[in-house]
Amino acid sequence: MIDLHFVWQFFRHPTQVGTFTQSSKTLAKKMAEQIDGSLEVVELGAGTGAVTTEILKRLPQNGRLTCFEINPKFCRDLERINDPRLKVINDDAGNCERYVDNLDCIVSGLPLVWFTESKQQEILAITSKSKRYIQLQYTPLLGKKMRNYFSQVKLKFVPQNLPPAFIYVCKNSAR
Numbered sequence: 001m002i003d004l005h006f007v008w009q010f011f012r013h014p015t016q017v018g019t020f021t022q023s024s025k026t027l028a029k030k031m032a033e034q035i036d037g038s039l040e041v042v043e044l045g046a047g048t049g050a051v052t053t054e055i056l057k058r059l060p061q062n063g064r065l066t067c068f069e070i071n072p073k074f075c076r077d078l079e080r081i082n083d084p085r086l087k088v089i090n091d092d093a094g095n096c097e098r099y100v101d102n103l104d105c106i107v108s109g110l111p112l113v114w115f116t117e118s119k120q121q122e123i124l125a126i127t128s129k130s131k132r133y134i135q136l137q138y139t140p141l142l143g144k145k146m147r148n149y150f151s152q153v154k155l156k157f158v159p160q161n162l163p164p165a166f167i168y169v170c171k172n173s174a175r
């Protein structure tokens with residue numbers, strides 16, 4: 001279902017929000033499944049919480065999810081989720097290491113293709129410190145760049161989303 005609040009924020013900040021509607025249930029579930037039992041999860045660009053709620057369904061009771069979201073209006077939606085395992089931080093994802101020291105598992109909805117080259121490099125340099133990095137995008141063309149940062153990059157296509165989406169599942173075996 002299209003969330004008009006999300007659409008409005010897209011019209012106000014198109015390159016920051018990156019798409020006109022939040023992730024579909026199917027896409028959010030497929031993203032969240034990739035956390036694969038992780039206890040500490042960091043989510044970058046959590047939006048209104050479509051993926052966040054699916055991660056929480058799969059996160060162990062003693063797990064922790066820290067979300068970074070730059071848009072304060074979206075942060076209010078995230079805070080309404082009201083789960084003791086969830087911490088919402090209204091800051092740029094590029095600053096996440098100021099708040100968390102465990103980056104084992106990162107789930108990201110950041111619209112990387114709209115970022116400048118230097119911002120993309122900043123984010124990928126941070127995420128490449130993780131064991132497992134799950135990135136949502138609407139293009140398969142970032143694979144080559146991702147392979148400069150990760151030893152394993154797998155691409156999953158999810159047609160049940162508007163627009164159809166790709167999930168990059170990246171791992172660094174050395175970590």
Ligand SMILES: C[S@@+](CC[C@H](N)C(=O)[O-])C[C@H]1O[C@@H](n2cnc3c(N)ncnc32)[C@H](O)[C@@H]1O
Nearest residue numbers: 018022023045046047050069070071092093109
């Ligand atoms: C494509 S939306 C994804 C939202 C949500 N994860 C979903 O799947 O429905 C991208 C989100 O990243 C946020 N964002 C963009 N740049 C950011 C940054 N530098 N730091 C944190 N969040 C950012 C936007 O505000 C937006 O909520």
